[in-house]
Amino acid sequence: MPIPGSTVKSLPPALLADVLREAEQLASRLFASQFLVVFEVWLQQCCYSSPATEALLGYAPAQLSLALLYEAIHPDDLPAVIQASTLASEFMQHCEPGAAGQQSAACFSIDYRLRCQAGHYLHVLRQNFILAQDAQGHPLVTASLFTDISAHKNTNDVRFSLDHPDFAAWLAARKGKRTDDELSTREQEILALVLAGETNAAIAEKLFISYFTVKTHRRNIKRKIKSNNTSHRLSHLGVGSVNLAS
Structure with a gap:
């Protein structure tokens, strides 16, 4: 969803309402093992989380925040998650200005352990993608789709991937710099x-x-x-x- 202007720090109410409607539509199609969280990038805050958040993590949607989601990452996994997230953001900046379609197509995935309110950990696969951006292709609203993969993950390694045709070449050029x-x-x-x-x-x-x-x-x-x-x-x-x- 491209949004005119390049200096928007928060979304106008009407546009935010459109984003939330899109998020609710996405959430309605999720499996029982999935929940969706939506963030306003510039405000660094959660503006939506799907009802399944409470069933899987034990937190009501209104309780969820960016800080809570990072505090809940297993301490052994947190450095790798930060490194992967930083790398993904750096690549998004690398995309040509105005190439909104390219940036929207870049979805990164990472799996790690996330602590529930009850204290135990789930293995989750988190997939990040853009819901709204300005005219220059800079992300304004991002979404994270979390899937509980505990039944399928028997190791504690953190795995990261970014789905974009230019990522492998960019990463190779970046090495050593x-x-x-x-x-x-x-x-x-x-x-x-x-x-x-x-x-x-x-x-x-x-x-x-x-x-x-x-x-x-x-x-x-x-x-x-x-x-x-x-x-x-x-x-x-x-x-x-x-x-x-x-």
Whole structure:
């Protein structure tokens, strides 16, 4: 659903209503093992979740938030999920401006463990796609389709794929390249623990580094996220709402 303009920070009520109607239509066709969550990208908030969310996760749709969905990821899986999500966002930026059809066709999938309200974990397959974008093809509303694959997944590895004809070539060209505002592997590990609510002391103990090293990494992460490229890449992760200055 292309939306005119390139500076829209939130959807006009009529357009948001159209998006929600589309989400409800999608949700009505889901299996019992699936639920749908819809996010406004710029506001970094959940604007819809299907009724099956409560049956599968134990959370009522009104309780669901971006922060909750990331806090519920298994700690061992969280770094890989963040890395995959960042990679997918970076590729979406790579798509030619105005190529709205290309961006809509790019759907990324990742499977990992997600904690239910009762405390146990489900193996879920999450498929992300765009529901609304501006005239330049920038995503404004994204959807995540979650499928419970616990009955079919016997390992704890995290698997990621992105369905787009140009992705393999782009990934090959990207290898070996790193920009100054790209998070290092260690910074991604620390960001994952910050998102999980860990304190500096707990992070230092888990990673076998000093408390002051953690603080230095957090300052660097904050600086990189404030840069234009990284901020846009990570906007859908809810990083903007996390205090990295601690």
